[in-house]
Amino acid sequence: MGQILLVFLVLLTGCGSRELSPRTTADRAFPADFSHIRERILIPKCAPCHENFTSYKVLLDSMVVPGNPAGSELYSIIESDTMPPxxxxxxxxxxxxIKTWIEKGAPYP
Ligand code: HEC
Incomplete structure (x- = not known):
């Protein structure tokens, strides 16, 4: 019985250790990379009115200053809840x- 319990515990902790990572729960749910931001934020929440905002080039040309969220219109406009309207x-x-992605230098994808 004790052995079974031990095996069980080893399995449990073994499985648990795969979950360990320096990322937070929020990071896992909303990874700060362009493909996730595009799929999960820009397409559902911006594209209905701004179709071209799903384009990386359009964003970088007009609304994103890599490394500078405060200077990026994309961030200021969502941070202030101005958009979506x-x-x-x-x-x-x-x-x-979005803030972390811009801080990282807005890498693609
Ligand atoms: C329901 C439609 C709608 C949605 C959804 C929406 N917008 Fe807008 N957005 C507008 C309208 C209309 C304007 C023009 C507002 C004005 O000029 O007063 C605008 C203006 C803007 C501007 C100013 C620059 C420009 O192109 O005119 C930015 C930046 C912007 N929106 C970003 C976003 C982002 C980012 C999202 C998603 C998080 C978003 N919007 C979602 C309708 C929308």
């Missing part, structure tokens, strides 16, 4: 993902 404002984790 009526509802469906970005939640904290979505804003954080």
């Amino acid at each position: 009526y509802s469906d404002h970005l939640i904290f984790e979505e804003k954080a993902a």
Whole structure:
């Protein structure tokens, strides 16, 4: 019985250790990379009105200053809940993902 329990515990901790990473829960749910930001934020929440905002080139040409979230219109406009205009404002984790992505230098993808 003790042995079975031990095996069980080893399995449990073995499985658990794969989950260990320096990332937070929020990071896992909203990874700060362009493909996730595009799929999960820009397409559902911006593209209905701004179709071209799903383009990396358009964003970099007009609204994103790599390394500088405060200087990026994309971040200031979502951070202040100015966009989307009526509802469906970005939640904290979505804003954080965009901020981190810009801080990292807005890499593609
Ligand atoms: C329901 C439609 C709608 C949605 C959804 C929407 N926008 Fe807008 N957006 C507008 C309109 C309309 C304007 C023009 C507002 C004005 O000039 O007063 C605008 C203006 C902007 C501007 C100013 C520059 C420009 O192109 O005119 C930015 C930047 C912007 N939106 C970003 C976003 C982002 C980022 C999202 C998604 C998080 C978003 N918008 C979602 C309708 C929308």
